[in-house]
Amino acid sequence: MNDEVLRIKNLSGGYLVKRDNTLDYIDAVNDVNIIIKRDEVFGIAGESGCGKSTLLKLLYGYVKSPLIIKKGEVLLSESTNYYLNILSLKNEEVKKKIWWKYISWIPQNSMNVLNPTIRIKDHFLEILRMHMKIERDEAHKLIVEYLGLLGLSKDIVNAFPHQLSGGMRQRIIIALALITRPKIVLADEPTTALDVVVQRGILQWLGYKQRELKNTMIIVSHDLSIHAMLSKRIGIMYAGKIVEISRSENIFEKPLHPYTQLLLSSLPRLGDKSLRIGITGSPPDLIRPPLGCRFHPRCPYCIERCIIEEPDLTEAEKDHFIACSRIEKR
Amino acid sequence: MLPKHLIKYFLFRILILLATIFTAFTITFVILKIMPIDIVNNIIARSMAVTGAALGDPEAVRRMYEIYYEIFGLKGTFIEQYVSFLNRFLTMDFGISILARPATVQEVISYRLPWTVALLVFSTILSWVIGNIIGAVVSLFEGSKLSNILQSLAIILYPIPYYVFALVLIYIFGYIIPLFSLTPIRLPSNIFSLEFIITVFRAMTLPALSIIVIGALGWWFLSSRAMALNIISEDFYLYGEIRGLPKLHLLKKYLLKNILLPQITALSINLGTIFGGALLTEILFNYPGLGTLLYQAVNAGDYPLVLGIVSMSIIGVAVATCIMDLLYPLIDPRIRYR
Amino acid sequence: MGVRLVVQGLFKNIIKTRKMGLKFKAGATIFFVIMIFGLLSFLTPHYHSYWYHFPQAHPPSLQSVDFIFGTTSNGRSVFWSLTNAIVNSLIIAVVTSMLACHIGLIIGILSGIKGGVIDKIMMFLTDSFIAIPGLPLTIMLAMILKPIINLFLLGVIISIISWPWSARMIRAITLSLREKDFVIFAKFSGMSTWKIIFSEIFPHILGFHATNIINTMLGAIGAEVGLAFLGLSIIEMDTLGTMIYWIQRYGAILQNMWWWVVPPIATLILLFLSLYLVSTGIQEFLNPRLRRVK
Ligand SMILES: Nc1ncnc2c1ncn2[C@@H]1O[C@H](COP(=O)(O)OP(=O)(O)OP(=O)(O)O)[C@@H](O)[C@H]1O
Ligand code: SF4
Ligand SMILES: [Mg+2]
Numbered sequence: 001m002n003d004e005v006l007r008i009k010n011l012s013g014g015y016l017v018k019r020d021n022t023l024d025y026i027d028a029v030n031d032v033n034i035i036i037k038r039d040e041v042f043g044i045a046g047e048s049g050c051g052k053s054t055l056l057k058l059l060y061g062y063v064k065s066p067l068i069i070k071k072g073e074v075l076l077s078e079s080t081n082y083y084l085n086i087l088s089l090k091n092e093e094v095k096k097k098i099w100w101k102y103i104s105w106i107p108q109n110s111m112n113v114l115n116p117t118i119r120i121k122d123h124f125l126e127i128l129r130m131h132m133k134i135e136r137d138e139a140h141k142l143i144v145e146y147l148g149l150l151g152l153s154k155d156i157v158n159a160f161p162h163q164l165s166g167g168m169r170q171r172i173i174i175a176l177a178l179i180t181r182p183k184i185v186l187a188d189e190p191t192t193a194l195d196v197v198v199q200r201g202i203l204q205w206l207g208y209k210q211r212e213l214k215n216t217m218i219i220v221s222h223d224l225s226i227h228a229m230l231s232k233r234i235g236i237m238y239a240g241k242i243v244e245i246s247r248s249e250n251i252f253e254k255p256l257h258p259y260t261q262l263l264l265s266s267l268p269r270l271g272d273k274s275l276r277i278g279i280t281g282s283p284p285d286l287i288r289p290p291l292g293c294r295f296h297p298r299c300p301y302c303i304e305r306c307i308i309e310e311p312d313l314t315e316a317e318k319d320h321f322i323a324c325s326r327i328e329k330r
Numbered sequence: 331m332l333p334k335h336l337i338k339y340f341l342f343r344i345l346i347l348l349a350t351i352f353t354a355f356t357i358t359f360v361i362l363k364i365m366p367i368d369i370v371n372n373i374i375a376r377s378m379a380v381t382g383a384a385l386g387d388p389e390a391v392r393r394m395y396e397i398y399y400e401i402f403g404l405k406g407t408f409i410e411q412y413v414s415f416l417n418r419f420l421t422m423d424f425g426i427s428i429l430a431r432p433a434t435v436q437e438v439i440s441y442r443l444p445w446t447v448a449l450l451v452f453s454t455i456l457s458w459v460i461g462n463i464i465g466a467v468v469s470l471f472e473g474s475k476l477s478n479i480l481q482s483l484a485i486i487l488y489p490i491p492y493y494v495f496a497l498v499l500i501y502i503f504g505y506i507i508p509l510f511s512l513t514p515i516r517l518p519s520n521i522f523s524l525e526f527i528i529t530v531f532r533a534m535t536l537p538a539l540s541i542i543v544i545g546a547l548g549w550w551f552l553s554s555r556a557m558a559l560n561i562i563s564e565d566f567y568l569y570g571e572i573r574g575l576p577k578l579h580l581l582k583k584y585l586l587k588n589i590l591l592p593q594i595t596a597l598s599i600n601l602g603t604i605f606g607g608a609l610l611t612e613i614l615f616n617y618p619g620l621g622t623l624l625y626q627a628v629n630a631g632d633y634p635l636v637l638g639i640v641s642m643s644i645i646g647v648a649v650a651t652c653i654m655d656l657l658y659p660l661i662d663p664r665i666r667y668r
Numbered sequence: 669m670g671v672r673l674v675v676q677g678l679f680k681n682i683i684k685t686r687k688m689g690l691k692f693k694a695g696a697t698i699f700f701v702i703m704i705f706g707l708l709s710f711l712t713p714h715y716h717s718y719w720y721h722f723p724q725a726h727p728p729s730l731q732s733v734d735f736i737f738g739t740t741s742n743g744r745s746v747f748w749s750l751t752n753a754i755v756n757s758l759i760i761a762v763v764t765s766m767l768a769c770h771i772g773l774i775i776g777i778l779s780g781i782k783g784g785v786i787d788k789i790m791m792f793l794t795d796s797f798i799a800i801p802g803l804p805l806t807i808m809l810a811m812i813l814k815p816i817i818n819l820f821l822l823g824v825i826i827s828i829i830s831w832p833w834s835a836r837m838i839r840a841i842t843l844s845l846r847e848k849d850f851v852i853f854a855k856f857s858g859m860s861t862w863k864i865i866f867s868e869i870f871p872h873i874l875g876f877h878a879t880n881i882i883n884t885m886l887g888a889i890g891a892e893v894g895l896a897f898l899g900l901s902i903i904e905m906d907t908l909g910t911m912i913y914w915i916q917r918y919g920a921i922l923q924n925m926w927w928w929v930v931p932p933i934a935t936l937i938l939l940f941l942s943l944y945l946v947s948t949g950i951q952e953f954l955n956p957r958l959r960r961v962k
Contacts, residue, residue: 060572062571062572064571094574095574096574099572099573099574100573100574105572105573107565107568107569107572108565109565112564112565112566113565113566113568113569114566114569115566115570115583115584115587115588116566116588117583117587117588117591117662118583118587122583126570126573126575126579127573130573130574130575130576131574176573350795350796350799353792353793353796353799354796354799354800357796357797357800358800358805358808361805361809361828362812365812365813366816369812369813369815369816370812372815373812373815485941485944485945485948486937486941488944489886489940489941489943489944490937490940491890491893491894493893493894493897494890494893494933494936494937494940497912497921497929497933498933498937500921501921501929501933602798602799602800602801602802603801603802605801605803606801606802606803606804606894607803607894609803609804610803610894610897610898613897613898614897614916624804624807624898625897625898628807628811628898628899628900629898629899633811633812636807636808636811637808639804640804640805640807640808643801643803643804644799644800644801644804647799647801648799651799
């Protein structure tokens with residue numbers, strides 16, 4: 001049986017911005033290839049500004065100015081050998097057929113994503129009416145029941161967003177993403193705005209829900225500890241490109257790409273008293289990304305070849321892909 | 331039953347209303363009191379010349395003198411001056427109008443007031459609603475031709491006072507397209523006849539139009555558009571889009587709902603300015619409201635009537651602002667459920 | 669020392685005008701043209717002060733400037749009226765904005781810096797003035813002071829309703845500045861209040877103050893026209909308001925005397941537009957977030 005749910009093929013996209021009469025292209029996602037499997041939690045990690053959110057937007061089909069797609073496909077596996085390219089659909093079609101039916105979204109910055117002037121229950125109603133064609137009265141019953149199942153007090157249905165704590169709001173947003181039982185849930189920095197304790201609780205809850213619903217979840221975060229907690233497989237992104245993909249254990253125990261190694265060595269570890277080395281230099285300008293390997297200006301192992309030649313993502317070990325020209329020679 | 335914090339809010343707001351009216355009158359008192367004395371004598375003499383002769387009644391003349399001396403703080407101790415002044419302003423008791431004698435100032439004003447209130451309520455609400463909706467809708471098409479045209483138009487209209495724009499309208503409709511009469515209207519006696527409605531409508535159209543065009547396409551359009559552009563880039567709006575909500579729903583529940591609440595506050599702050607502009611607009615169109623009355627009173631040197639209208643305006647605008655503030659929590663759920 | 673800083677601040681702002689946007693340039697150009705037109709008033713011939721210099725039977729000769737805009741029903745030249753009106757209206761506007769904006773500036777800064785009881789009292793006073801509908805109050809004052817009215821006094825009357833808005837805004841800006849690091853730092857380093865006001869606060873208010881002066885001028889020109897509708901401006905003089913007053917008085921619009929009607933109304937609208945463009949131009953320049961990049 002086919003266990004793929006989503007295949008991202010040669011995906012490139014970015015922002016067209018006008019500045020002082022010149023049109024710049026911000027190359028935020030460049031030639032990304034990922035296969036995502038059924039019932040897995042896939043993590044995407046990388047520094048701020050490397051294009052993680054943009055990648056999510058593209059594969060969700062939420063493309064509006066200034067974001068454009070350069071090339072590539074996002075294939076949704078509907079049945080065993082039938083694939084639907086999300087990017088080939090029209091805006092309205094994606095909205096009606098894909099969003100919340102197959103894929104739903106847990107947005108970044110949960111503090112301000114609920115409409116301050118409508119009630120919590122209205123947010124649920126909107127989704128039920130738009131995507132499941134369930135009307136008011138029935139929907140209302142359903143919502144109360146659903147929130148009960150999630151262990152949320154049913155009093156909050158009548159609350160306004162500002163009356164709830166940040167953690168509560170985040171739970172609501174997660175509940176909103178799961179109410180239609182979509183196959184895939186995208187989560188963009190689901191807990192960044194919360195304090196560490198609340199963050200832990202929510203992540204555990206999120207992981208528990210995923211195991212229960214057996215859906216696929218793609219979690220984007222710059223915070224590797226979140227991936228350590230939830231992700232089964234991780235893709236490391238640098239300057240619009242995926243530089244390494246493998247199972248969590250591999251990424252954390254024996255990372256192969258120099259960027260991943262630096263990223264991990266800058267994390268504090270329990271019981272380790274040596275000084276952490278940060279990554280020197282700053283992330284590249286995505287309007288004019290470096291030629292060759294995009295990481296070369298900051299890479300300690302850089303050789304001449306890296307400056308000239310752009311490395312492809314290749315399978316270095318079983319189930320462990322990396323994009324680095326020096327992998328065998330080091 | 332209203333929640334406790336709301337009752338507290340209401341009581342507090344009414345207290346503010348009283349304090350506002352009270353200080354406004356005190357300020358007027360001080361301003362009138364520092365008027366040079368010869369000017370005061372001058373205008374008293376002038377009014378007496380008009381009224382004294384006409385009334386032909388020494389008792390009436392004596393009362394007139396009394397009112398003037400009280401209003402300009404020329405009689406009795408300071409406290410007495412202040413108290414009698416406040417008393418006159420609060421009750422609008424300025425005696426007999428010179429212009430409309432033997433009617434009192436109160437009578438003349440109460441006859442004209444409904445006209446002004448009708449014009450203001452009608453045109454203010456309409457311009458507010460139209461301007462805000464256009465502003466929000468246009469923000470969705472930012473950068474399009476229509477949006478650019480409307481914005482340029484708004485920038486031209488924005489700084490023009492109603493009454494200057496009214497002159498343009500008069501020129502267009504009075505001369506080029508003579509649809510509406512600009513002569514003083516005469517009302518049919520039967521209030522329920524069709525003729526009455528038509529007359530009122532014709533009297534009201536042009537002054538209302540000048541207020542609505544400037545208000546809607548200038549003021550409210552610009553501020554609503556600016557707010558809408560901000561909201562469109564806010565997280566909750568983007569999340570609404572991401573959830574695939576229909577466009578119309580986003581416009582109603584996400585854009586307009588979040589624009590209209592602050593715009594209500596803006597409206598209540600600007601009520602005084604809108605009111606002043608409307609008074610002057612009335613004059614140009616011979617509309618039978620307080621503005622035209624004020625014009626006639628000024629020209630006839632009818633000080634009692636002018637003072638009456640000033641006092642009426644202060645109380646009227648303060649009360650209207652207060653009513654809007656009292657209604658606000660009933661509209662904004664966030665205050666209601668705190 | 670304080671003065672030097674203020675001058676420096678002004679100078680910096682002027683230098684930056686080269687980078688001002690389209691709105692500012694368009695507005696400044698229109699204003700400049702109107703001003704040049706107004707300056708022609710210094711050439712006003714003496715006969716302009718008499719009514720019926722041009723009886724209807726004897727229109728002005730084709731060569732004279734009087735012919736450009738024609739004459740009024742009371743036999744005066746529209747051209748010279750307009751040039752004088754521009755200057756007089758601007759004088760009223762400048763008097764008003766100098767008074768109102770600076771009273772507002774002083775009260776606003778003091779309120780914002782001192783805080784406490786002084787702030788409360790001043791703001792209560794300010795709010796009460798705001799609560800009084802401005803127009804009826806000015807009308808009452810103009811009517812009472814009519815016997816001794818002149819350009820300056822008219823400016824004073826209009827300032828009475830204009831200053832509270834300035835005070836409110838300046839106070840709000842001062843309050844936000846007070847929390848900024850550089851002011852807190854200045855306070856800790858033992859600078860006196862006056863020195864802080866002049867060296868740390870004032871330069872930052874300057875930009876707003878400039879736009880405020882222009883907006884107040886705009887309001888004052890409008891207010892004068894409003895008063896003139898009621899015959900409460902200085903009827904003997906030419907101002908944009910009194911020109912419209914006479915137009916109304918003689919029913920010039922309904923007689924379609926467009927050569928008399930159009931010049932003052934068009935000038936007025938252009939003047940409003942130019943001042944508004946200049947003030948938003950400065951605002952957008954000082955606060956680039958207002959400029960939207962497409
Ligand atoms: N709406 C936009 N218009 C123009 N450029 C954008 C826009 N959104 C993002 N960018 C640019 O695209 C690049 C990638 O942004 P993206 O939001 O995908 O990064 P990210 O990895 O999600 O970062 P973060 O961790 O900060 O969320 C950045 O350089 C950013 O400046
Ligand atoms: S390709 Fe070269 S520069 Fe790029 S990561 Fe590998 S070693 Fe470093
Ligand atoms: Mg992001």
